[in-house]
Amino acid sequence: MSTMHLYQGAMASTTGLAVPRTSRRHLHLSDDPLVIVGYHLAGEPAAPVAMMWGRSATRPHMFVVPEPRERSTRFEALSAFATELVAYMTAASDPQIVLANPATASWLLKFVGRFTRYVRVDGATPAPVSIREAGGHLTFLHQEYMTPGSSTVLTAVDALTQHFRTGQMPSEDQNLAALLGWVRPGSGMTGLDAAMLAEATDPPSGPMSDPSWDREVLEEASELWRSAEGDADLQRHARRRLEDGARDALDPGWNQVWTTLGIMSGLPEAASVAHRRADDMRRFRDHRDRAAAGQMFFRIQPEASGSAWLLQRHERTDEQLRAEMVLDDPLLMAAVLTDEPAISGTVIGVEPTHVERDTRQRRRPLLRIRLDLATYATESVDLYGVATPELVVRVRNATDEIVEVVIVKGANNATSEHRIPTVGSHVVFSPYRVREFRNGSSLRATPWTHTLPEIGDDTPGTARSLEVGHE
């Protein structure tokens, strides 16, 4: 945790309004997103109860499952959603799924994806083919959700907490209604008032429904449904009752997600978003090709070397994402200047021919900088120019007001010395720089952290038998 985290929280609490953590939007927004909110049965993620989805804020589609514990009723309801998801994933030119919160992402993409992508479409109780196809797409979307910097799947909670700091606990921010209360309190209310009101009155935005809704709406409707067995009219009536109840419960969450997208679109896009989106689209096109060829295969139990490779890739992507965001955004840079070794100030002296007094007598131009803020940087840290990323400097002498740095790379010979900042210019040096790395670089060997203990090879473990569908 950082001082900036405390300062921004205290500011939000004092002003009664969430404060911006960023001055830019660090994610891509599609013109044609698919928004999904939904509930599953308490304790049973495999049993969806109600789902609302669509590409327009004013015209959501919805399904309800009057008897969520019954497989056929469940599939019947799910297939309408599955068909539209498959159509969207096949045709959308700027695909983006937007969910309410990380818990919904984990439920819908990971869990529902896991149980639908290999569902039987033949045999005694076949599932619709669209459900199986949707399962493949959901699994791909889960992988995207786990990829740092990807905008193919967004959640409203992640988007808001990435860009705003509220005056409440980060764990409380998981409640989308309360979080939005801080960012957009109604007129005459403080963020705290709005958040407390939302927590007390707004139904959850999923994936868990409110226990009292379960008791008062769902239980009654499913009893009505069961007692109407064989009577189509009565069952339609039961379904309508549940639809009305589900609409009342899901509408607030649905609107909150769209409001979040509106808030996000008001922030100017950061410079690196476009190239990250290009990466997203490259992965998406690969996936679409596989889907078209009927080749959407995924492992159920991840393999050690694959996991190690993926982890390494995610770590590097995450590091790169962090650097890009900081360099794109003066407010994020302000947090770095507050809590990390970095330098911001005005050049008051330059010695272009300065030579280090060590055994090798290297030419290292020296800058004398009047600091905006005292620096935490020490001699051992390499700092990179924010405006001129080629420049690498190290601190030599520092007081609270003045720091002397030497340029160790980037301006040490006749062809590069034009990069030396001039007296009077404002400079910022931070530990961040964007590095190029090849996406496909592989591991030389599986690291010991990811090797499995030797097990007798013929044990008929469940993991082995579950590995269906993998090449």
Place this chain on the structure above:
Amino acid sequence: MTTSGSSGTGADSSGFRGEFPSATPTTRRIAEGLSLPACERRRVLDSEGIDLRKLSRLLTQDNGQQSPFLIRRTQQFERRVLSNGMADVIDLARRELDLRIEEVKQSVIDAASIRDAVPGLTPDQVDRQRADRTAAYLRDMLTQPSVAVNLLQKPLIRLRLGGREVLVEQDLMVCAAANETVHLVDIESFAEIDGYLDPEQVGQTMAACAVAVISLRQMATTMGVDPKRISDRMLLVTPSQTGFTPVGRLLNLSHHIARLEVLIDNLDRLCDANGLADELGATGAPGANLPAMPLTPGTDDWAAAERRAWEAISPLATHLTEACMSCPMFRACRREAQTTRSVTVLGTGAAQEAGGVFSVTRSIELANGATPASPAEAGIAAALVRARLATEAAMRTVAVAPANEAESEDVEDEGGAVS
């Protein structure tokens, strides 16, 4: 709370609870309370056996319900596992715990079976009967395992905690005595998916079972039996994938046991040192006690009871963290922290960062350049000033577009969000 063999503070502390409803503690609740050692309020309310859900309902009107579907699911799975003479449990215990169970001898000691056997007992007497029987069965299991019952359902266990003896209800627990050791078996309704269990749920279950193991070991010690014969390896039975087929998982509780033993020790020492009654007295609530639970929210009775409950508990110190979110008192304590503008409302990380600065207001004063009043304040004051200066400088360099640019209809009163 059912207390027996009180250790001297009983009389005063029952005064604190007054007529407020009590609840028999579960191992889960005890583990949870021990994990919040900095919270004096929770410690006192727990050792008074106060029904925290009802108290929270009185103070915040939050009724903390569970979904009927979840309750039913839990019951259904329990029934499924316990059916057919617990054949599934025995099978899993043989396989996972490697137990030699030749002949299954089981017994149920829930409240209903005691009431059937001995009609006319008061609830307190029923509990005592169950605890006595649990102790007797345990003694047999440890001393003559070949003839003793080897599966015990719904035991009520004696635990010494904070210098007094409490009876703890196990959600559902079975002891299988064979191989000269006793193991716990716990049945939970969250599912194992592709070999994975939700780590948070497993963690809570393990902490609760560790409390039960510690209690059983205390009982074994008083019987003169090696406490290590109560094993720290337990069997967790959960449904598999999306169905109800039970699967077993061997869990090692030794870490949880070690951790909770330290916490229990600390609690004992604390209670030895100043006793609960002294603690209540020292914190300025001599003679304060809780009201009876009123019937209807919104009435004058309710409001009066709420006020009195606040007066009784507010002298008890709390330390609000994000770990408190699972405590039934969370909303009540949070409201109090909001009223006092405590820095804890900003979350555990921010509160730790604030160090010796305790209020949000003071943090902002220091950020704006107020002179630190103590060395503790000086530590964070300079950093807060940095944060403000860096933010102001950044704001000057960027023309921050207002967040509401895209939606002009309500810009007037909300434009402040990003400016």
